[in-house]
Amino acid sequence: MMLFQVRGGVKLSYRKELSSExxxxxxxxxxxxxxxxxxxxGSPSEPVVEVGQWVGKGQLIGRGGRGISANVHASTSGTVxxxxxxxxxxxxGLNQLTVVIEADGEDRWAELxxxxxxxxxxxxxxxxxxxxVAAAGIVGLGGAAFPSAVKLDMRYKYSIDTLVxxxxxxxxxxxxxxxxxxxxxxxxxxxxxxxxxxxxxEHIIIAIEANKPKAVKAMREAARADRxxxxxxxxxxxxxxxxxxxxxxxxxxxxxxDKRTAEVGAxxxxxxxxxxxxxxxxxxxxxxxxxxxxxxFGVREPANVEVRLGTPVEDLLAFCGGLLPVPTxxxxxxxxxxxxxxxxxAPVVKGTSGVLALTASEINDGPQSPCIRCGKxxxxxxAGLVPVEMVQLIKRGDLQGAKAIGSQxxxxxxxxxxxxxxxxxxxxxxxxxxxKLNDLDRDARxxxxxxxxxxxxxxxxAREAEAKKAAxxxxxxxxxxxxxxxxxxxxxNETLETSA
Amino acid sequence: xxxxxxxxxxxxxxGTGLGAVLxxxxxxxxxxxxxxxxxxxxxxxxxxxxxxxxxxxKQAAAAIADGRAAPNCCPPGGASTAQQxxxxxxxxxxxxxxxxxxxxxxxxxxxxxxGCTRCIRKCASDAIVGAVKQMHTVLPExxxxxxLCKAECPTQAIIMKPVLPTLATWHWPKPATAQRVAAG
Numbered sequence: 114m115m116l117f118q119v120r121g122g123v124k125l126s127y128r129k130e131l132s133s134e135x136x137x138x139x140x141x142x143x144x145x146x147x148x149x150x151x152x153x154x155g156s157p158s159e160p161v162v163e164v165g166q167w168v169g170k171g172q173l174i175g176r177g178g179r180g181i182s183a184n185v186h187a188s189t190s191g192t193v194x195x196x197x198x199x200x201x202x203x204x205x206g207l208n209q210l211t212v213v214i215e216a217d218g219e220d221r222w223a224e225l226x227x228x229x230x231x232x233x234x235x236x237x238x239x240x241x242x243x244x245x246v247a248a249a250g251i252v253g254l255g256g257a258a259f260p261s262a263v264k265l266d267m268r269y270k271y272s273i274d275t276l277v278x279x280x281x282x283x284x285x286x287x288x289x290x291x292x293x294x295x296x297x298x299x300x301x302x303x304x305x306x307x308x309x310x311x312x313x314x315e316h317i318i319i320a321i322e323a324n325k326p327k328a329v330k331a332m333r334e335a336a337r338a339d340r341x342x343x344x345x346x347x348x349x350x351x352x353x354x355x356x357x358x359x360x361x362x363x364x365x366x367x368x369x370x371d372k373r374t375a376e377v378g379a380x381x382x383x384x385x386x387x388x389x390x391x392x393x394x395x396x397x398x399x400x401x402x403x404x405x406x407x408x409x410f411g412v413r414e415p416a417n418v419e420v421r422l423g424t425p426v427e428d429l430l431a432f433c434g435g436l437l438p439v440p441t442x443x444x445x446x447x448x449x450x451x452x453x454x455x456x457x458x459a460p461v462v463k464g465t466s467g468v469l470a471l472t473a474s475e476i477n478d479g480p481q482s483p484c485i486r487c488g489k490x491x492x493x494x495x496a497g498l499v500p501v502e503m504v505q506l507i508k509r510g511d512l513q514g515a516k517a518i519g520s521q522x523x524x525x526x527x528x529x530x531x532x533x534x535x536x537x538x539x540x541x542x543x544x545x546x547x548x549k550l551n552d553l554d555r556d557a558r559x560x561x562x563x564x565x566x567x568x569x570x571x572x573x574x575a576r577e578a579e580a581k582k583a584a585x586x587x588x589x590x591x592x593x594x595x596x597x598x599x600x601x602x603x604x605x606n607e608t609l610e611t612s613a
Numbered sequence: 614x615x616x617x618x619x620x621x622x623x624x625x626x627x628g629t630g631l632g633a634v635l636x637x638x639x640x641x642x643x644x645x646x647x648x649x650x651x652x653x654x655x656x657x658x659x660x661x662x663x664x665x666x667x668x669x670x671k672q673a674a675a676a677i678a679d680g681r682a683a684p685n686c687c688p689p690g691g692a693s694t695a696q697q698x699x700x701x702x703x704x705x706x707x708x709x710x711x712x713x714x715x716x717x718x719x720x721x722x723x724x725x726x727x728g729c730t731r732c733i734r735k736c737a738s739d740a741i742v743g744a745v746k747q748m749h750t751v752l753p754e755x756x757x758x759x760x761l762c763k764a765e766c767p768t769q770a771i772i773m774k775p776v777l778p779t780l781a782t783w784h785w786p787k788p789a790t791a792q793r794v795a796a797g
Contacts, residue, residue, distance in 0.1 A: 151780070205783040507787075510707025513696075541788045548784020555782070556716075557693035560658075563757045566738040567659055 114318075114345050117365040119358050121495035122350040123528045125285050125449070127324060128475075132408045132415040133288040137296055139419045140432045142189045146214045146423035147199055148174065152462040153252040154259045155181030160212060166193050169223025171399050174212050177247070183260040183463075184250035186399040187223070188421035191216040202426070202445050202462055206455035214423070225397035235310055235394075239268075242311040242394065249393035250400050250463075255279055255290075255354065255383035256446055258464035261390065264382065265311050267375035275379040276314035277363060278305050278387055280321040280328065281347060281354035284447025287467045289404040290384050292417045294321070294328035297388055298335035304387030306339055307394050312380060317342045318363050319384070324349045351449060352495055352526040356381035370496065370522035405461055407433045411441030411470030420461045426468055427457035441470040448475070449527045479536040490529035490539055496522050500529040500539045507546045512553075520546050649702060650678040656697050657687055660737035662759035664688050678702060689759040691716060715775040718756040719763060721749050725770035732762035732771060 151157035158175030162168055168187040175185035191214045198208035226245065229237055237245075247262035267273055278301075282290040294301060309317045319336065321329050323346045336342040347353055347362050357368040359381060366377045374381050385404065392398045401422055408415040413434030420429055426443070430436060443454040446467055454468070461468070490500035498519050506514040520543055529539040653674035661669035665686040667676055676682035677698060684704050685695035699706040719740070721732075728746040740756040743749030751762075753776075763771040778784075 201780060203780060203783075204785075205778070205780065207778065207780050207783060209780055511705065513700075538788045541785060544785040545787045552782070552784065553693050553696060556691045557697075559754075560691060560693055560757070563738050563755060564658065566740070566755055570737060570739050571659075 148423035172223035254385035283354035304391035
C-alpha cells in the first residue's frame, strides 16, 4: 500500500526493549481502589452509588454527564467506603471526585448485559453497538481518553468511509499496545470488525510502526479472515501515533488544524480500544482494566501489566519490584507527551498508557541557554508551525501575536523541546500560552454574560423608575381630578342651594 | 529688498499651504478623543464600583483614553476586558502569570447575614438572591467582584473569595526563564 509523507517529526531512541519482551501479567486486585469520576475528555460522570453500598465488579458507579462524557464502573466487587476529593493523576496535583472501593476479595461480577456471540454479520444494529460501547464506558485508550461511542456516532454527522486502527505506539518506552497486538490479536481484530460494522466503513487500515515486526505479523495473521482489513507498516517516526498524522500517512488526507479526522471522512481508534469494544460486545464486560507499561531505568522489573482501573500507582510500582534507590522522575504516559505524576497515591485511569520512572541519565534536561535560531524546531514541528517565533512572542507576553501565527494549532507533541540544542522548553511555553488564551476566552464569555445581566438590570430599574413616575403623575392627576370634581360638586350644590 | 520679500513670500506661502493641509487633516482625519472614551465605557462593566480610583466607569474610561490610567485598571473587568481595552486604545498588554491576581467572587457568611437585602439592591448584575430576614447567597457565575455589596453590608458578612483553579481550568504556568537568558 502506498504511504504518504508526513511533515516534521523526530527520530528518537526508543528504549522499548526494557519491556517489549515481557508478556502481559495480570496484577492482583489491590485492597483499595480509587476510581475518579472523570477519566475522560468532556464532562465528569455523576456518582450513582452511596457510601457503604456494596458494588459488584463491573457495576455502574458514575453515569456519564451532559454532552461528551463517559460511564465509570467498579473495577472489582466490594464496599464503597468514600466518595471524596482525591489526588488526580494530573500534573497540577489538584484533587478530583473519586469513589473509593474496599475490595471484598471475591471479585464477583455484577449483572452484565447479555453477550452477543454470533459471528458476522452481527445480529445487532450499529446504534445498538454504539449504545453498548457507551454503556461500557469505553474511551480512547491511546492516552487521549476521548469517549469512543462519540467517535462511532460521527457517521451520523459526517460521511465516514475509513476506519484507521492506531497501533503506531510512537512514544518511547511504551509497549502495552505492542504486547497486546502480539498476545490478543484475535480479540483486537474482532473489535476492529465490530467498529467497522458500527461505522459502515469501507476501508479498514491497521497501522503499526515498523519497529514492531512481531506485532505486525500477529495482526496480519489475525486479520486474514477479513478482506476489508489492511495491516500497514508505517515508518518509525515520532509523532506517527497522532491521529491526524497517522491518517495523513496511510490515506494522504490532511485534517485541518481545528477539525476532527471525521470531517475528512475517517475515524481513528487505538488497538486497545478495539479490544475493549470486543470485550464489551462479546462478553458484556465494561472497561474496568487496561494494560499499562511500567518502565524506565528507575524501575526494578519493567513490565506490561494488566491493571484494574483505580489501582494506586504505588501498588503498581510495588508489583513491579519497586523503585531502585536512585532519584527518579515519575511520568504518567510516555516521555514525550506524558506529564509528571504529582503523587504515587494517584490512581491508574483509563488514559494511563504508561508509568515511567526516569533517572537523570534518561532526561534531556540540560541548563537552558539562549536561542541560537538554528531552526531545528521549525523542521521538527509536525504541525507546520514556527516554534522559534512563537516562543519569542510568548516570552515577551504577546500571546495574541503567538495565536496569530498558530500557537493554538500546536499538538503538544514535544518534538521541538526534544530537538532544541539550547534546552528551551518550547512545548511548555505553548501549553502555557494556549492555557492562558483559553483562560482569556473563558473570561471574555463570562464578562459578556455578566454585562448582559447588568444591562437587563439597568433596563429593569429604568422601567421601574418610569412606572413609579407615571404612577405618581397619574395619582396627582387623579387627586386633581377628584379635587376638581369635589369643587364642581360644591359649586353645583351651592347653585342648587341658591336656586332653592 | 526684493530678496527679503521673496523669502517672506515663500515662507508665508509655505506656512499658509501647510497650515491649510494641517487644518484639513485636523478636520477630517482625526479621531475625537470622546469617541474612544465612549468605546472604552462600552467595554467596562458599568457598575461604577470605583475600584479603579475614579468616580465611575465613565471617568475611568476618559482617563484610559487620555492615557492617565492603565487599560487594566478595572479589576472586576478581568483580564479579557483589559485585553479588549488595550487593543482598542492601541496599547500592548503583556499577558503574564506573575502579575495576575486570582479572580475573586463575593461569598456570604451565613452566620453573619441578617437578611437586610441592602447588598441585593446594590448588586449591579443581580448576582445575590435572598429576601427580607432570609439568608442571602451569591451566585458565583453572575458575580464579577465589584465589591459594592461588601462595602454595603452592615454586618461584614460578605467576603471576597479567590476562585481557585480546578482540573478543568488549570493550565501550565509560564516556564521560568534561565538565569543566563535573564542576565543577557
